[in-house]
Amino acid sequence: MKVEQRPAASPSKDALTDKATLLKLYREMLLVRRFEEKTAEMYQAAKIGGFCHLNIGEEATIVGTISALRPKDYVYSTYREHGHALAKGVEPNAVMAELFGKETGTSHGRGGSMHLFSQEHRFYGGYAIVGQALPIACGSAYAINYEEKDEVVMSIFGDGATNIGAFHESLNAAKLWHLPIVFVCVNNLYGMGTAVNRASAVTEIWKKACAYDMTGERVDGMDVLAVRRITDQLVAQAREKHEPSLLECVTYRYRGHSMSDPDTYRGKDEIKEWQTRDAILSLSDQMKKQKMLDDQEIQKIDEEVTAQVEAAVKFAEESPDPDPKDLYRDVYADQVAS
Amino acid sequence: MAVLAMRDALNQALREEMKRDQAVFLLGEDIGLYDGSFKVTRGLMKEFGEKRVLDTPIAEEIIIGTAIGAAMSGLRPVAEMMTVNFIMVAMDQVVNAAAHIRYMFGGGTKVPLVIRTPGGGGHQLGAQHSHSHENWFAHVPGLKVVAPGTPADAKGMLKSAIRDDNPVMFIENEGTYAVKGEVPDGEHLVPLDKNEVKRPGEHITICAHSRMLIVAMDAAAELEKEGISAEVVDMRALRPLDMAPVIASVKKTSRLITVEEGWRSYGVGSEIASRVYEEAFDYLDAPVARIGAAEVPAPYNKRLEKIAFPGKADVIITAKALLGKN
Numbered sequence: 001m002k003v004e005q006r007p008a009a010s011p012s013k014d015a016l017t018d019k020a021t022l023l024k025l026y027r028e029m030l031l032v033r034r035f036e037e038k039t040a041e042m043y044q045a046a047k048i049g050g051f052c053h054l055n056i057g058e059e060a061t062i063v064g065t066i067s068a069l070r071p072k073d074y075v076y077s078t079y080r081e082h083g084h085a086l087a088k089g090v091e092p093n094a095v096m097a098e099l100f101g102k103e104t105g106t107s108h109g110r111g112g113s114m115h116l117f118s119q120e121h122r123f124y125g126g127y128a129i130v131g132q133a134l135p136i137a138c139g140s141a142y143a144i145n146y147e148e149k150d151e152v153v154m155s156i157f158g159d160g161a162t163n164i165g166a167f168h169e170s171l172n173a174a175k176l177w178h179l180p181i182v183f184v185c186v187n188n189l190y191g192m193g194t195a196v197n198r199a200s201a202v203t204e205i206w207k208k209a210c211a212y213d214m215t216g217e218r219v220d221g222m223d224v225l226a227v228r229r230i231t232d233q234l235v236a237q238a239r240e241k242h243e244p245s246l247l248e249c250v251t252y253r254y255r256g257h258s259m260s261d262p263d264t265y266r267g268k269d270e271i272k273e274w275q276t277r278d279a280i281l282s283l284s285d286q287m288k289k290q291k292m293l294d295d296q297e298i299q300k301i302d303e304e305v306t307a308q309v310e311a312a313v314k315f316a317e318e319s320p321d322p323d324p325k326d327l328y329r330d331v332y333a334d335q336v337a338s
Numbered sequence: 339m340a341v342l343a344m345r346d347a348l349n350q351a352l353r354e355e356m357k358r359d360q361a362v363f364l365l366g367e368d369i370g371l372y373d374g375s376f377k378v379t380r381g382l383m384k385e386f387g388e389k390r391v392l393d394t395p396i397a398e399e400i401i402i403g404t405a406i407g408a409a410m411s412g413l414r415p416v417a418e419m420m421t422v423n424f425i426m427v428a429m430d431q432v433v434n435a436a437a438h439i440r441y442m443f444g445g446g447t448k449v450p451l452v453i454r455t456p457g458g459g460g461h462q463l464g465a466q467h468s469h470s471h472e473n474w475f476a477h478v479p480g481l482k483v484v485a486p487g488t489p490a491d492a493k494g495m496l497k498s499a500i501r502d503d504n505p506v507m508f509i510e511n512e513g514t515y516a517v518k519g520e521v522p523d524g525e526h527l528v529p530l531d532k533n534e535v536k537r538p539g540e541h542i543t544i545c546a547h548s549r550m551l552i553v554a555m556d557a558a559a560e561l562e563k564e565g566i567s568a569e570v571v572d573m574r575a576l577r578p579l580d581m582a583p584v585i586a587s588v589k590k591t592s593r594l595i596t597v598e599e600g601w602r603s604y605g606v607g608s609e610i611a612s613r614v615y616e617e618a619f620d621y622l623d624a625p626v627a628r629i630g631a632a633e634v635p636a637p638y639n640k641r642l643e644k645i646a647f648p649g650k651a652d653v654i655i656t657a658k659a660l661l662g663k664n
Contacts, residue, residue, distance in 0.1 A: 108444030139407020330445030
C-alpha cells in the first residue's frame with residue numbers, strides 16, 4: 001500500500017552530525033540486520049523453534065528510537081523484538097542463546113523469541129499478545145512519577161495494536177496521569193497479512209493521538225536520523241514535562257510476518273521498492289558523501305559485526321539446555337507447593 | 339481485640355500496610371473520592387492522598403496493566419475490581435501477563451501485586467453481577483488465590499498478600515462485607531497457604547470458603563442439635579491448595595461435603611474431591627458430595643435466585659443423606 005510521509009516538526013539542525021554518533025547508529029543498525037539474517041538461517045536449520053518474527057527492514061526505526069534513551073529508561077516491546085533488545089544493550093550472546101532455548105538466554109530458555117527480557121538493561125520484555133504491554137508500560141511510568149525519578153518509558157508496538165482497546169485505555173491514562181512515556185508505533189503497513197487500510201479506519205496512526213489531546217508525530221521510519229531527532233524531542237518532553245506522546249514510524253519488514261509466512265498478500269515489487277530506500281545503505285551513502293566513511297571502513301565494520309553474531313551463535317550452540325529438574329523454577333517468587 | 343465488620347477489617351489491613359510501606363498504593367474504580375463501591379477503601383484517599391489512592395477510569399485493562407508494570411518497577415499495588423465479573427474484561431492482563439511474566443522471563447522479575455475483588459450472589463443483581471469465579475484463577479500456575487470467610491482472616495490474609503512477592507487474587511464476597519467478628523489489633527498475619535478447621539467434629543467433614551464458610555458453620559450448628567457432629571474446614575487457601583486439614587479430617591469422619599457458591603462443574607469441590615480420592619480413597623465410606631450453585635446464569639427474580647444459590651438447608655439435607663439419616 002502507498003503511504004504519505006509527513007515531515008517531523010522542527011528537527012533541530014545541529015544535532016546528529018558528528019562522525020562518532022553516526023557510526024554508532026550505523027553499527028547498531030548493521031548488528032540488527034546481521035543478527036536477524038543469522039537468526040533466519042538458524043531457524044531454517046531448526047536450531048530455533050516456535051514462532052520467529054524478524055526485524056529486517058525496520059532497523060532505522062529500532063535504532064533511531066531506542067538510541068535516544070538513557071540506560072535507566074524502560075523499553076517495552078512486542079514479539080518482534082530481537083532488535084529492540086540488542087539496541088537497548090542486551091548482549092547478542094544472551095539473545096541468541098534465548099532463541100536457542102538455552103539456560104544462558106535472557107530468559108533462561110523459558111521465554112524464547114517472543115519473550116526476551118533483561119531487568120539490568122531495563123528491557124522490560126517481549127509480549128506476544130497484541131497491545132498487552134501498553135497498559136503494563138503505563139505502570140512503569142506511574143512508578144517513575146510515584147518515586148519522583150527522571151526516567152522515561154518507551155512502549156513499542158505495531159500498527160495492528162492501535163485498533164485494540166488496551167491501546168486507547170493506555171493513551172487515555174497516560175495523558176490523564178501525566179505519564180513520562182513515549183508510545184512508538186512501528187507502522188510496517190501490515191498486521192500479520194492484513195494491510196493497515198483494511199484494519200484501521202484511520203490509516204495515519206499518529207492522528208489517533210488527537211483523541212487524547214496528545215502530541216502525535218509521523219516520521220519516515222527508514223531514515224534513522226529523522227527518527228532519532230523526533231524521538232529526542234519526544235523523550236525530552238516526557239522526561240521534563242511529563243507529557244506523553246505517540247510517534248508513528250512508517251517502515252517496512254522485508255520478510256514475512258513470521259518465518260512461517262509465505263508472504264502472498266503483498267507484491268514482490270512493493271518489497272523491492274521499499275528495499276531501494278534501505279536505511280543502512282542510505283546512511284552509509286550519506287556518510288560516504290560527507291567523507292566520513294569509505295568502503296574499506298564499511299567492510300571492516302561489517303566483518304566486526306558479523307564476527308559478533310558468529311560468536312553469539314557459537315555461545316548459544318555451546319550453552320547447556322535448562323536442567324529438567326528446574327522445570328518448576330520461577331513459577332512463583334518463593335517456594336510454593338503445586 | 340475489636341469486633342469489626344469484614345469491610346472494616348479489610349480497611350484496617352490496607353491502612354496499616356500503607357503506613358508500614360510507602361511502596362503500597364491502591365488503584366481502582368471509585369475507590370478514592372467515592373470511598374469505594376463497598377466502602378472497603380473508606381477514608382484512605384483523604385489520609386494518603388491521590389497518588390497512593392488512585393481513582394481510575396472504568397477501564398479494567400489499564401487498571402490491572404498499570405498494577406503489573408508498577409509491581410515490576412518496585413511498587414506494591416493493590417488493585418480493586420469492583421466485582422469479579424468486571425475482571426473478565428482484563429483476563430488477558432491477569433492470566434497471560436501477571437501470572438506468567440515471572441516464568442516466561444526466566445525469573446528476571448517479580449510481580450508483587452494484589453487484586454481484590456468480590457464475587458457472590460443473592461442481591462438480585464442478575465447474571466452479570468452475581469457469580470463466583472475463584473476456580474478460574476485457581477486453575478492458573480503463577481497466581482495465588484485466597485478467599486477468607488471471617489473478618490480476622492480477611493485482615494490477616496490481606497496483610498500477608500500485600501507482603502507476598504507474587505500476584506495474589508484476593509477474593510471477597512458481597513454478602514460478607516457486613517459480617518462481624520473479632521479482629522486482632524495491629525500486626526496480625528494469616529498465611530496464604532494454610533487451611534484450618536474452624537469447627538471440630540466427628541461424623542462428617544464440610545469444606546467451604548468465603549461466604550459458604552458461614553453457611554457451613556450455621557449448618558453445623560443445626561446438625562449438632564440433631565446429634566450430628568460436623569467438622570468444618572475453611573478452604574480459604576485455594577492456590578496453593580492446602581489439603582492437609584481436609585485429609586486429616588476425612589481420615590477421622592470418612593464422609594466429605596464440599597460447598598461453594600459457584601457452579602459445581604470444574605469447580606473447587608471437584609478439585610478437592612479428586613485430591614481426596616487420590617490421597618484418602620480407602621478412608622471414605624461414601625462418595626464425596628459437592629454442593630454449588632444451580633448451573634444457570636444467576637436469575638433476577640428473588641425466588642428463583644434463592645433456589646439458584648446454595649444455602650444452609652442444602653448442607654443439612656446432604657449431610658443427613660450421606661449419613662443415612664433422612
